[in-house]
Amino acid sequence: MLKNNIRIAIRNLRKYKAFSFINIIGLAVGVACVVLILLYVLDDLSYENFNRNAGRIYRVYSSARIEGGEMKMAVTPPPLGATLVREFPEVKQYTRVMPTANMLIRYKNNVFNETRFFWADSTLFDVFTMSFIKGNPRTALNEPHTVILTESLAKKYFGNEDPIDQVMNFEDGTPYTVKGVIKDCPVNSHFHYDMFASMASIDVSKANFWLNDIFYTYIVLKKGASPTVLEAKFPELIKKYAGPQLYQALGITMDDWRKKGYAYGMHLQSLNSIHLYSHLENEMEPNSDIKYVYIFSVIAIFILLIACINFMNLATARSVMRSKEVGVRKVLGSNRAQLIIQFLLESIMLTFFSIMLAIVLVEICLPYFSDLSGKQLHSAYFNNLFTIPSLILTVLIVGIIAGSYPAFFLSSFRPVKVLKGKAIAEKGSWFRSGLVVFQFSISIILFIGTFIIDNQLNYIQKAKLGFNKEQVLVVKRAWALENHAQTFKEALLKNHNIINASCTNDLPGQIYSQTLFKPENASSSQQYLLATMFSDYDFIKTLDIKLASGRYFSKKYPSDSLAVVLNQKAVQMLDIKDPIGKRLSFSGSNISYQIIGIVKDFNFESLHQSIRPLVLLLNRGQSSYMPIKISSKNISESVSFIKNEWKRFVPNKPFEYFFLDDEFSKLYLSEQKTSEIFTAFSVLAIFIASLGLFGLAAFTAERRTKEIGIRKALGASISNIILLLSKEFTKCVLIANVIAWPVAYYFMNNWLKDFAYRIHISLWTFILAGCLALIIALLTVTLHAIKAAMANPIKSLRYE
Amino acid sequence: MIKTVNMRKIYTTEEVETTALNSVNIEINEKEFVAIMGPSGCGKSTLLNVFGLLDNPTDGEFHFLEQEVSKYSERQRANLRKANIGFVFQSFNLIDELTVYENVELPLLYLGISSNERNKMVTNVLERMQIMHRKDHFPQQLSGGQQQRVAVSRAVVAKPKLILADEPTGNLDSANGEEVMNILTQLNEEGTTIVMVTHSPHDSEFAHRIIHLFDGHVVTENYKEKFHV
Numbered sequence A: 001m002l003k004n005n006i007r008i009a010i011r012n013l014r015k016y017k018a019f020s021f022i023n024i025i026g027l028a029v030g031v032a033c034v035v036l037i038l039l040y041v042l043d044d045l046s047y048e049n050f051n052r053n054a055g056r057i058y059r060v061y062s063s064a065r066i067e068g069g070e071m072k073m074a075v076t077p078p079p080l081g082a083t084l085v086r087e088f089p090e091v092k093q094y095t096r097v098m099p100t101a102n103m104l105i106r107y108k109n110n111v112f113n114e115t116r117f118f119w120a121d122s123t124l125f126d127v128f129t130m131s132f133i134k135g136n137p138r139t140a141l142n143e144p145h146t147v148i149l150t151e152s153l154a155k156k157y158f159g160n161e162d163p164i165d166q167v168m169n170f171e172d173g174t175p176y177t178v179k180g181v182i183k184d185c186p187v188n189s190h191f192h193y194d195m196f197a198s199m200a201s202i203d204v205s206k207a208n209f210w211l212n213d214i215f216y217t218y219i220v221l222k223k224g225a226s227p228t229v230l231e232a233k234f235p236e237l238i239k240k241y242a243g244p245q246l247y248q249a250l251g252i253t254m255d256d257w258r259k260k261g262y263a264y265g266m267h268l269q270s271l272n273s274i275h276l277y278s279h280l281e282n283e284m285e286p287n288s289d290i291k292y293v294y295i296f297s298v299i300a301i302f303i304l305l306i307a308c309i310n311f312m313n314l315a316t317a318r319s320v321m322r323s324k325e326v327g328v329r330k331v332l333g334s335n336r337a338q339l340i341i342q343f344l345l346e347s348i349m350l351t352f353f354s355i356m357l358a359i360v361l362v363e364i365c366l367p368y369f370s371d372l373s374g375k376q377l378h379s380a381y382f383n384n385l386f387t388i389p390s391l392i393l394t395v396l397i398v399g400i401i402a403g404s405y406p407a408f409f410l411s412s413f414r415p416v417k418v419l420k421g422k423a424i425a426e427k428g429s430w431f432r433s434g435l436v437v438f439q440f441s442i443s444i445i446l447f448i449g450t451f452i453i454d455n456q457l458n459y460i461q462k463a464k465l466g467f468n469k470e471q472v473l474v475v476k477r478a479w480a481l482e483n484h485a486q487t488f489k490e491a492l493l494k495n496h497n498i499i500n501a502s503c504t505n506d507l508p509g510q511i512y513s514q515t516l517f518k519p520e521n522a523s524s525s526q527q528y529l530l531a532t533m534f535s536d537y538d539f540i541k542t543l544d545i546k547l548a549s550g551r552y553f554s555k556k557y558p559s560d561s562l563a564v565v566l567n568q569k570a571v572q573m574l575d576i577k578d579p580i581g582k583r584l585s586f587s588g589s590n591i592s593y594q595i596i597g598i599v600k601d602f603n604f605e606s607l608h609q610s611i612r613p614l615v616l617l618l619n620r621g622q623s624s625y626m627p628i629k630i631s632s633k634n635i636s637e638s639v640s641f642i643k644n645e646w647k648r649f650v651p652n653k654p655f656e657y658f659f660l661d662d663e664f665s666k667l668y669l670s671e672q673k674t675s676e677i678f679t680a681f682s683v684l685a686i687f688i689a690s691l692g693l694f695g696l697a698a699f700t701a702e703r704r705t706k707e708i709g710i711r712k713a714l715g716a717s718i719s720n721i722i723l724l725l726s727k728e729f730t731k732c733v734l735i736a737n738v739i740a741w742p743v744a745y746y747f748m749n750n751w752l753k754d755f756a757y758r759i760h761i762s763l764w765t766f767i768l769a770g771c772l773a774l775i776i777a778l779l780t781v782t783l784h785a786i787k788a789a790m791a792n793p794i795k796s797l798r799y800e
Numbered sequence B: 001m002i003k004t005v006n007m008r009k010i011y012t013t014e015e016v017e018t019t020a021l022n023s024v025n026i027e028i029n030e031k032e033f034v035a036i037m038g039p040s041g042c043g044k045s046t047l048l049n050v051f052g053l054l055d056n057p058t059d060g061e062f063h064f065l066e067q068e069v070s071k072y073s074e075r076q077r078a079n080l081r082k083a084n085i086g087f088v089f090q091s092f093n094l095i096d097e098l099t100v101y102e103n104v105e106l107p108l109l110y111l112g113i114s115s116n117e118r119n120k121m122v123t124n125v126l127e128r129m130q131i132m133h134r135k136d137h138f139p140q141q142l143s144g145g146q147q148q149r150v151a152v153s154r155a156v157v158a159k160p161k162l163i164l165a166d167e168p169t170g171n172l173d174s175a176n177g178e179e180v181m182n183i184l185t186q187l188n189e190e191g192t193t194i195v196m197v198t199h200s201p202h203d204s205e206f207a208h209r210i211i212h213l214f215d216g217h218v219v220t221e222n223y224k225e226k227f228h229v
């Protein structure tokens, strides 16, 4: 019996090639999408898994609530880790790390700029799992001026030589000895390293500051210890250690300070949660978001559903053609169960072919998808014991889901009616229409989502930021110029393509610091948290930031080293009338700064944030960046000119630069990626839905051949017929719009809430998406309608 | 073998009620060959469907093989049907996706007969119907006469007690029709009961008895001397 069933199933697949093709392709694309998304999601969920103690590792983060708002920082005070181990027995070990973004390192004649450089405590390897290839984890980072490198980095510096005990020089000339080589950094880690230097080398690691958040502190708890119980003990600890320092700085006890509604606290976050859930200030790298895991999973399920619906719809529609078979089988004694098995078997076989094809598609698409998602994804089917069983399970489940409706529908036919040639298909048609409506609703929702994300990204990229980021080349590591910075700048300005240049420590789009300020005459506990930017005289000219009143720093006023410029938000927050000439001081300091000017508000962070209060100060030391405004003409010449000048001034320091607008768009990298993935999958969704519609339309046209023949014989025109056949589907798409619009509005409105600056959702977006879906549907359907309408009626009438 | 008492069949659709059969009292004995005649729409096919256990009568009694089956469930009827009844249709109703051999084999599959046995039975009947050389062809590749021979083969392969034929020659030319009638006669002579719907007076000559239907009623029954109760 089964053999007979299989044989018939194969023959059926072969005979209805178009049907099988549409189903296999549709389902394969659907399954391939799901597999890709699954790989993406699994990758996101696998972060930190390489750490043996991952479940017991926590990062401590700090929070502060003061005038000007609340903030949560990923960094903590220097003595925190050691104190936790000392005070609480359940804390087994701690380690601290601190990155330095650009570290110039020399070995013999080679100089490299290391961007993944960290200072770390010797206990690093007690917390994180890092395998040593050479050296001893117990002692590697014990001494000052020791480093460990990853395998690749060791190769870069030493080639085939033994790296152990080799000496390399840091930028300030200090020699560091290599004490270990570890395996390269795993991709799925929330921070990526090439090199660690011993924490004992830097003084700040020993500082007893409790009010300065500097280091990333990680702790390992003893087995069975509860993080919430531990966390509850933190406020007392803060009071004990930070309290005296607070009193010294502000003259107020911790209790009184807390009573005023202010707060300073430490909290725990599990290592596993960082990648998807942590969005603190000062994250080492931008993290992903669980939101996207959900969004993509839902899209995957929807795409699979659309593909399954295709199958159900086509199989049911085709039932008209199979009704005779069902009738004859029933007359000959088949019972319902046997028929159901027959149809399920066909659908399972179809699914099987689809999944085989899907695997091929995944293999082909994986490199592109990796690119798109910015992840290194591997299918590695056969590394996993569960692959084969889960594939078989998927085939069965999808096959049964997709095949069940047609199977039950078809097997319920009454043989007498069927053999009489009565059309039974009408019964299922509302259900089929419902499924089409569902498919198109999803497609339209995805369309609207794509449009809105795209619009918003366009908007933030083109938005007026209050400064000009175009044609600004930024030289990194400007401190390498040492005291030649000024002459270098002057040399550049001699070229007429160089319009302006500035030496600055801070730039829009880069991490900046925030400091507590106290306005003149305010009580000592009245503190305001303000963002700070240190720059030189030419900063606002170079970036085209506008003054609202007063003036900017100028060489003409030597006293400007004790002057500040505020933005309008800061004036509002500090609530100063006629601010020019008034004074401010750093909290806990007696030196006061005079306000000399107010700049118009400009967006120095991503547009997720509204503009914060800002203080601009004159930078007197060395600077991190040199932004250079260049003419829009001859850009490449200007770049090479700047590069050559750099070579002339500091021949053995690498020249590194970026364009400010590029760097600014990186702030939206995660949205950019989401948008691209979103677009790709909505196109696929509508493709699969159209494929189904195409098949469905073919069957409708075929089913109504006789009707069309009669109508034509009676004088209907071709356009009448096309209208007749398209009407049904047009109705479906219109209803789909009604369902899709509110759903899409709800979700996209929520998504937009993440942006302080956002577009208004326009009705046109919805109309556009709806029309697009309608056009695609009509094009698909009309193709068949035209074919059916053009056919000679005599042919179809003779048919019966 | 078949006995109906005041049997009625009423079709109810949304708009109208059609009385397809009205107080039908018919008795058909084993080994009889009965032809049913009458104008189009008089209820011939309906009667055959009830006889074939494809449909239940609306009321009245219907005895099949000494059992009162008019209230049987679909499943009970299916079981009774597959063991005892073979069908031959005007439009053949062969499954296009199956070969000649497989079409004929199908009833045996549903009876759960072993593969060896099936092979013997199918080969036997195909040879007898002289269609063995076409056993691997699909129905569409055969002429009408050949298709009907396959349909008859399928109807008789499980050796049913009763064969129901609804206008078996309706789609055939006279030579092929003649052949099918000869086969049916031969089967009848071997002991199979046959009930046949036909429009053709010539075909009805082959039967022992002709039942005339008009508007759902039995009008006349003509016995031929060939067969005596």
Ligand SMILES: Nc1ncnc2c1ncn2[C@@H]1O[C@H](COP(=O)(O)OP(=O)(O)O)[C@@H](O)[C@H]1O
Pocket: A417, B011, B012, B013, B018, B019, B020, B039, B040, B041, B042, B043, B044, B045, B046, B047
């Ligand atoms: N499934 C049905 N639903 C409603 N009416 C039916 C159905 N089948 C047959 N009829 C009606 O019953 C009557 C008898 O039909 P039928 O037995 O097919 O006639 P015949 O085979 O003698 O041409 C006709 O009037 C027909 O329209």
Ligand SMILES: [Mg+2]
Pocket: B044, B045
């Ligand atoms: Mg009839």
